[in-house]
Amino acid sequence: MIELFDVRKVFNTGKPSEYSALNGISLNISSNKVTVLTGPSGSGKTTLLSIIGCMSRPTAGRVKLSGREITSLPERFLTDIRRKTFGFIFQQHNLIKGITALENVMLPAYPLGERHGPLKERAMHLLDRLDLSRKAHSRIEWLSGGEAQRVGIVRALINDPSVIIADEPTSNLDTKLSYRFLEIVETFKKDGKTVLITSHDPLVYQASVVDEVVRLRDGRLEGEAP
Amino acid sequence: MKSWIEKQKYIIDFTLSSLLRRKVKNIGLLILYALIVFILASVMFFTHAIKKEASLVLRESPEMIVQKVVAGRHDLMPLRYRDEILKIRGVQAVEGRLWGYYFDPVFGANYTLLVPPATTATEQAETEPMRTVVTENEHRHGPEEQAMPLVGAETIGAGNIVIGNGIARVRNAGKGEFILFRTHAGEGMPLRIKDTLSSASELVSSDLILMTEPDFRRFFGIPENYVTDLAVSVRNPEELSTIAAKITRLFPDSRPIIRDEILRTYDSIFNWRGGMMIVILSAAVLAFVIFAWDKASGLSAGERREIGILKAIGWETSDIIRMKFWEGAVISLTAFLAGVILAYIHVFFTHSLVFEPALKGWSTLYPQFKLMPFVSAEQLTTLFFLTVVPYTVSTIVPAWRAATIDPDAAMRHTGE
Ligand SMILES: Nc1ncnc2c1ncn2[C@@H]1O[C@H](COP(=O)(O)OP(=O)(O)OP(=O)(O)O)[C@@H](O)[C@H]1O
Ligand SMILES: [Mg+2]
Numbered sequence: 001m002i003e004l005f006d007v008r009k010v011f012n013t014g015k016p017s018e019y020s021a022l023n024g025i026s027l028n029i030s031s032n033k034v035t036v037l038t039g040p041s042g043s044g045k046t047t048l049l050s051i052i053g054c055m056s057r058p059t060a061g062r063v064k065l066s067g068r069e070i071t072s073l074p075e076r077f078l079t080d081i082r083r084k085t086f087g088f089i090f091q092q093h094n095l096i097k098g099i100t101a102l103e104n105v106m107l108p109a110y111p112l113g114e115r116h117g118p119l120k121e122r123a124m125h126l127l128d129r130l131d132l133s134r135k136a137h138s139r140i141e142w143l144s145g146g147e148a149q150r151v152g153i154v155r156a157l158i159n160d161p162s163v164i165i166a167d168e169p170t171s172n173l174d175t176k177l178s179y180r181f182l183e184i185v186e187t188f189k190k191d192g193k194t195v196l197i198t199s200h201d202p203l204v205y206q207a208s209v210v211d212e213v214v215r216l217r218d219g220r221l222e223g224e225a226p
Numbered sequence: 227m228k229s230w231i232e233k234q235k236y237i238i239d240f241t242l243s244s245l246l247r248r249k250v251k252n253i254g255l256l257i258l259y260a261l262i263v264f265i266l267a268s269v270m271f272f273t274h275a276i277k278k279e280a281s282l283v284l285r286e287s288p289e290m291i292v293q294k295v296v297a298g299r300h301d302l303m304p305l306r307y308r309d310e311i312l313k314i315r316g317v318q319a320v321e322g323r324l325w326g327y328y329f330d331p332v333f334g335a336n337y338t339l340l341v342p343p344a345t346t347a348t349e350q351a352e353t354e355p356m357r358t359v360v361t362e363n364e365h366r367h368g369p370e371e372q373a374m375p376l377v378g379a380e381t382i383g384a385g386n387i388v389i390g391n392g393i394a395r396v397r398n399a400g401k402g403e404f405i406l407f408r409t410h411a412g413e414g415m416p417l418r419i420k421d422t423l424s425s426a427s428e429l430v431s432s433d434l435i436l437m438t439e440p441d442f443r444r445f446f447g448i449p450e451n452y453v454t455d456l457a458v459s460v461r462n463p464e465e466l467s468t469i470a471a472k473i474t475r476l477f478p479d480s481r482p483i484i485r486d487e488i489l490r491t492y493d494s495i496f497n498w499r500g501g502m503m504i505v506i507l508s509a510a511v512l513a514f515v516i517f518a519w520d521k522a523s524g525l526s527a528g529e530r531r532e533i534g535i536l537k538a539i540g541w542e543t544s545d546i547i548r549m550k551f552w553e554g555a556v557i558s559l560t561a562f563l564a565g566v567i568l569a570y571i572h573v574f575f576t577h578s579l580v581f582e583p584a585l586k587g588w589s590t591l592y593p594q595f596k597l598m599p600f601v602s603a604e605q606l607t608t609l610f611f612l613t614v615v616p617y618t619v620s621t622i623v624p625a626w627r628a629a630t631i632d633p634d635a636a637m638r639h640t641g642e
Contacts (some may be wrong), residue, residue, distance in 0.1 A: 050634035055538065076542065082633075083540025094535045097528075108539040110236035113229030131635035155539065 001027040001195075002052060002163070008062035009047050009219075018125040021047045023219040024061070030212070031162075034185060036205040039216035045198040046167055048216070052196065053165045054082040083108060087156030089166035093148045095140045101127065102136040109158050119158075119161045126154045130184065146177045153184060163194040170201050182207050237298040237545060241552040244532075256561050258517065262330045263565025263613055264572070265510040268580065270605050278600045288321075288457035290466060291471055291483045293444055300481075302452040311458060316465045322453030324442050328407065328435070329424045333396050339435045341442045342382070382438050386420035392432030410447040417441065434500050458482070514613060525624050533625065537633035546629040547622055554621030558614040566609065574599040 009022040010096050022045045029052075037045045050056045051063060054070060055074055063071050070081060095104045105123045127133050130150045135143060143151065149172065156164055170178040178201070186209050188195050205213045215222035245252050292311065306609055308320045324341040387405070399405060404416045423434060443450065460469055470482035497628045525533070533546055572579060 046634075048631075053634075055634035056632045079540060079542045088538060091539070094538065096532055096535060099243055103243070107240070107536070108541075110240065111233060111541050111545050113231070113233030113236070115232060116236075159540070 001031050001064075001066060003064040004028075004052070005062045005064075005065065007048070007051060007058045009044070009051065009056075013059070021219050022051075022058070025216075025219070025221060027221065028041075029194065029196060029216065031194045032189065032192050033211040034189055034197070034209055035212045035214060036210050037196070037198040037214050037216060038200050038205050039222070040200070043216040044219040045216055047219075049165055049167055049196065049198055053086045053088060053163075054078045056213075079198045083111065083159055085161055085163055087159065087161035087164045089149075089152050089156045089164065089169050091168040092173055093152035093172075095148060095151060095155070096142050100137050100139055101132065101143065101147075104140060104151060105155045105158055112159065123154070123158060126157050127151075127181060130154055131189075145172055146180070149173065149177070149181075153181075161193070163196065164188055166195070166197045168198055168201075170199060170204055175203065178203050182209055185209050233545075234548075237549050238552055241549050241556065244549075245553060245556060252557065256557055256564075258323045259557065259561035259617070260564040260568070262510055262517065263515045263562055263609070264568045266514075267566045267569030267609055268572050268578070268613065271569055271601060272583075274602070274605055275573065275600045287485055289460060289463065289485050290458040290470060291323075291453040292320075292456040292458055293481045293483065294419055294424050294477075295479055295481045300455075302448060303455050305451045305453060307480065308453075308456055310476060311456065311473055314476070316460050316462060316469055318459045318461050321457045323455050323457055324439060324448070326442075326446055328445075331581055333398055335393075336433060337393060337435050338433050339437065340441065341439045341447065342436050342529075382420055382436060384438050384440060385418055386437070387417045387441075388421045388423055388436040389419055390423050390432045390434035393435065405536075409445050415445060427434060436525070459572075471551075473491070511612065514616075518616050525628055530628050534631070534633070534635050537629065537631075543626070547626050550621050550625030551618065551631075553616040555614075557621075558617040562610065562614050565613075570599070570601065634635065 004025055004027040007022055007025045008020070010015075011019045011021055025048060037048060039045055047056075051058050058071060061071070062069055065081065068079065073081070095101075096107070102120070104121055105127060106119055109119050109123075124133060124136060129137050130153060132147065132150055132154065135147055135151075140148060140151070149169070155165075170181055173181060182204070185195055185197075189209060197204060197210075197224065204210070292303070292307070294301045294307065303322070305322060308322055311317060312320045321343060323343070326339050328337045328339050329335075389399070389405075394400065397405065399419055401419055401421060404418050407415045407417060409415045417437065423436070437445070442448070448454075458469070458473075460466055466484050470484060473480055473482045495628060536541070536546055
């Protein structure tokens with residue numbers, strides 16, 4: 001359960017370019033559900049996602065994770081929560097070039113100092129689940145767009161997070177691959193994970209796997225008075 | 227604890243693979259870096275070895291030398307001066323020395339001819355015990371090593387000489403062979419090579435020829451009652467300048483030279499050389515500063531992006547700094563070691579090949595300018611702090627700046 005209370009985010013405070021991206025958002029995101037954030041471009045979806053994922057802090061308001069207030073925690077703890085609780089799937093898949101798919105997948109686990117053997121085994125197992133075992137030792141730049149995206153998904157799963165966050169996961173995919181992605185989301189749900197996706201793709205927010213759709217506009221929940 | 231070690235292993239692993247990923251850039255960096263270390267280290271090794279050599283030379287030279295001066299020039303010293311100087315209070319011993327230079331027209335080289343101290347003229351009975359005698363080409367090492375070879379004149383024997391390595395090399399002459407010299411009167415004078423000198427310091431012994439006193443006198447036509455100069459030893463070093471003053475009063479045409487004065491002369495010679503070295507040294511340091519500054523002024527877009535990704539997937543700022551630290555350390559340590567080893571070979575085995583043009587003046591005097599390998603921990607530490615430390619720091623600073631940005635930046639404008 002993720003709870004947001006009147007979350008606000010102002011960029012470049014005090015400068016001429018000051019911009020208020022989130023204007024008081026209160027929201028509950030239930031566990032083991034698939035929630036989609038949608039809304040026009042610039043409405044604040046990515047901003048909200050990065051606050052929920054402990055990547056940035058709100059300017060005002062509070063965020064609670066399983067009842068625990070996280071907004072005021074120091075950076076070290078935030079990083080710790082981030083890597084144990086959240087798995088991120090990025091729009092640009094953000095993989096590191098020059099190293100193999102397998103190494104990319106294992107990277108988020110390095111700071112946790114797990115033994116190499118079991119870690120590699122788990123990574124291979126996850127790659128296998130997404131039909132990537134044959135590509136494990138290929139360099140990232142040799143992969144196709146769909147393969148790269150799936151490597152990004154595997155990387156999000158390596159630390160066995162309870163919440164999976166995906167920002168515009170299907171924007172670089174064709175229809176077939178987008179359906180494939182939704183199938184993968186289905187398996188996340190079966191595994192009891194909470195999934196949070198931003199998308200303005202109807203294919204995503206109208207999918208049957210989605211439990212809840214949250215609409216944003218100008219940094220507010222749609223329907224709420226400005 | 228175990229996971230901590232495991233974590234460091236992962237970070238170092240990833241660092242090494244990152245270095246390999248940017249192979250061309252990093253190898254270029256390494257070569258440039260090693261080159262600068264090489265120049266710095268060469269200069270440092272060279273000047274230090276020279277100074278060391280000089281101090282070895284000086285350790286052996288007498289506390290005071292007295293020359294006779296005629297018309298402002300060094301002249302032969304009458305032995306009667308010696309007896310007078312010996313009477314001065316505080317003087318312990320006075321020894322007449324016989325030495326001179328000989329120009330070999332065939333090889334265009336200058337030799338230093340010397341009569342070993344033991345048999346110089348009528349030696350004082352009370353003087354210090356005879357120096358040890360070296361017979362064969364025996365190699366001696368260690369701190370107690372003498373710069374000046376110790377060969378007693380009695381082992382040389384009339385008609386024989388003992389020559390320095392440099393001469394042996396130049397003339398390609400070995401034991402048992404004869405060298406034909408020309409005496410002051412122009413007569414031929416064949417002398418047999420009894421032995422060659424092996425000494426710690428080539429600087430001193432390379433051009434040396436040792437011979438007996440009678441041979442020496444015949445060679446240069448120096449009368450029995452003259453020597454080249456006098457070596458004076460005193461009981462109390464504090465009195466050196468007083469005694470020197472007394473000697474000048476006694477013999478206004480004499481010039482006492484105190485060892486410290488020689489030291490100053492040497493110093494000015496080496497400093498002149500050193501002065502040139504300083505120019506090279508400062509140029510190298512400057513190059514290094516520019517190089518480190520360039521490095522410090524920023525990371526490439528690719529590196530920045532990678533740091534963003536690592537932060538977004540859960541790496542801490544400290545993990546990233548540690549990674550950059552290892553990266554800097556690996557590059558600088560490799561370059562440091564390579565540069566130092568190359569400089570060592572350069573200075574002590576290839577006779578400072580690169581500096582050769584600057585040392586031309588010397589290389590005629592010493593056909594092969596071979597320095598005694600000498601490197602101190604202090605030199606290495608200085609070099610280390612001049613190079614490895616600033617470089618490593620300069621790689622951390624930009625990484626730290628990049629690593630403290632919000633990880634959500636990785637979610638935006640990260641187009642490839
Ligand atoms: N670091 C920043 N500095 C200044 N303005 C920012 C910053 N990050 C985001 N913004 C602004 O905040 C607003 C919301 O951005 P956000 O990325 O959350 O939109 P979005 O809903 O994800 O849009 P899209 O659908 O195009 O991805 C935008 O107007 C954006 O320009
Ligand atoms: Mg967005």
